[in-house]
Amino acid sequence: MRTIVLLTCFLLAFLLAAPAMAAVAEPAETDEIIHGVTLEPVTETTYIITSAPPTEQPAERPVTREPETPVTDIPGPKVGWLTIISTPSGAEVTIDGEAAGATPITGREVGAGSHSVSISMPGFETYQTEKSVGAGEQAAVDATLNEIVIPTTAPTTRVTIHPEPTVTDVPCIGCDRGWIRVYCNVNGATVSFDQLSSGCTIANGYCDTDVATTGTAFRSFTVQKPGYEIFTGSVSSWPARGQTVSLYSTLIPVQSYGNIQVDSRPQGAVVTLDGSIWQNTPTTFTSVSAGTHTLQISMNGYQPYGTSVYVTAGKTASVNAYLVPNPPQPRTGSLNIVTSPKGADIYVDGTYYAETPYIVTSLAPGPHNLRMYKAGYDEYMSTVTVNAGQQTPISWTFTPQQGSVGSIDVYSTPAGSAVYLDGNYMGQTPYGGSLDIPSVLAGTHTVSLRLQDYKSYTQTVTVRAGEVVTVNAQLTPSTPSPVPDTTGQIMVVSTPAGAELFIDNTFRGITPATIPDIPAGSHVVMVRQAGYTDATQTVTVTGGQSTPVALSLAPVPVTTTKTPMSPVAGLGAVALAGLAVLYLGKRE
Template identity: 40%
Template structure:
């Protein structure tokens, strides 16, 4: 190849390259106009710095023949960085509008305070701020003392650190302040055995001190009299008075029937004769029922009647616990409860249901707790699975505990003392 030809080809290639570069650099132009609410903010296209906002805007020229930009970033100290995708590149001589609004960076934090139980008064550095649950806002970063105060509970506090733009959480679990009162118990006649919450305490007249402020069950037993029960509400620093009027057990020719129902307010019929309604304060008692077999019906609007036969003995109390079933409901079963010895109280899910042996109907399908209690014996409990339309069983073999001993000299003769003890145990099996 001649030297002249080589030089010609080289010059041709150089011209082609120069034309391509000229088309890239000196090609047709369009513009992006960036609008921003903060002067002095820096603008970047695909990470390439393009200038600074002045007078609320910045023009950025782009070549229509070049590779288009895809993203924009606008930033300034103390503001949140703005990022977005750029709109389609403008054509020759046109301007594409882009709007970037910068938000100030957060300089405050907050504290969310909760308490168990809720309702505690919340103090921040000694200043009252409201009742939990509570959010304390607009706090400058730093450390704060937070205190929770609720009547009847020990106050509690915590040191909390607040960070800019973040929420700190603090949970107070308050401890109750143990409070005590007194209960003064008398009976007519006196000398009755006193049990509080099932624990023997002594004989009337009797004053019990340091009793926790709460509701307590009080029971009095005396040979020849029906057991007497009540619930007493003890308040801190206060003495409550209980005066039990014991009812003598009637002659051997009549007895009693105690009827409870769930729900309460049901009508009770004895041998077809209306006797009254059940209540939520205790069993409804039918007194002076002649010895023999009787029919008891418990009825309430919207529920199926509950009818059963009951044997009444002389000077004894028979028990009926009627779980009424809604007319449209049938997914229930029963629990047959027995005990050795019999005559024990039955509690299902802590609700009194009657005396053993007894089949308790209308129990919802599922797992239930059965407890059997008899004076002079340890309580017995178990879990029972009840199926719809079936009868589950719970049989308690009760173990005796040591009975309280009477003071020396109560009875002049050992034989009389033994008879009194037997009478006491018999009366424990008769319910008021």
């Protein structure tokens, strides 16, 4: 009895403990995500209720945690600005595959780095390029679109004889009439049938021959004219009463040939016949078809020569060309710059010239960097090509500044002062004008001006979006030091501007210009420009002071040279005079 009671108690205890052990065996659900944890597969465990004592559960495997990788903060993207223009304008632009509008596009903000630019317009080839933009910098794309030329092919004319159906009617012997119409490409050609003299003459592209419908039908017809190959065709059908049968013919000119003999002075020029066949002079073109032909003769350093020549069959036509040397080519070119509004500062290759409108002269042939500033407007920046002896027109309409930027207009007395914005050098105040500083972020800025022998000038300005702040700086001379200043500066302007400036035979820049650190004393200032005589002035520079110089250039006068008498002609004249004296002496 005691044994039965113990077994019953043990069984009840095991039944009560089984749900708790099942809960321990199942993994707990959690919403927490643990990075770097390796989870082992869970093996399903089946529990069998028995009177035997419970088996001990195996220990769970430890969970291994790998160290989490720290996240590094990435700084925000840096930006620059991209200006895109095209010729013609109005082309569609995509930047990195996204539509960006139509040209011209100025000051487009893009991320720093390389960008793919595509410019397209119906009827023109698509222009594609890669442009790199630096952080805080501006870049420009100037695209010239090439027009798509669609070749035209002259249609080939095929002459086909279209027989008309024969209409059978009740014959009326000797009374029914019809017509045979012959078409031809040459007026004046004669038509005959079956080698008979009867027929007609082509006029307005055809002629008609009246025939009896009940008569004997023609089997062939012939069309001929002097200078053309004879055409023969068959009469495929015969007209019924009141009907017309159409026949077609094409006359081909009889080919005859001659020659063209070409020579030139100097020899060795390239001569092209009818724009296709070319040879070097002296030469003879053989087997040239009779008729009119064109010749083009060219040689490096000489003007092109063109003429037409008529070739007669069986004969040789001659052409002698005397080539004219090219005139001397100018060594410089110019830019004629006009803007709207006017008054923009012009910088060519980093050198200030003047305010628009203005003609920048004496520029070397080739590409130049052109930048223009106007307070309150977006700046202009482009690469322009100057051609020797030519004036390249530049016309530009400025776009008012948008967004959170404004401009600063800086004047100074005296001119030539170095201007700094927030400690960054921006340029010099020009003689007779102002220095425009566009695209200045709205806010408070410090403008500083420095000039040798003058006290530094500093002014704090507040720039508002879309507005222009003007700074008029009156610089104060420095207090004389115990040691006198031994250098000064020379401020040179010329009419016209853009002349080369030399001080003591040393090139110092392009007018107008302010040259500092000139030793006190006497100096020779000279300006030079193609097509003008040199202008020179001797000036005295005083230490610590500015010396203004204004020079005007005079155009080179056109002179005619007389051919001097040769020594032989002079001796001949003396001899004749002597003979005349001797003759008169004998007569007396």
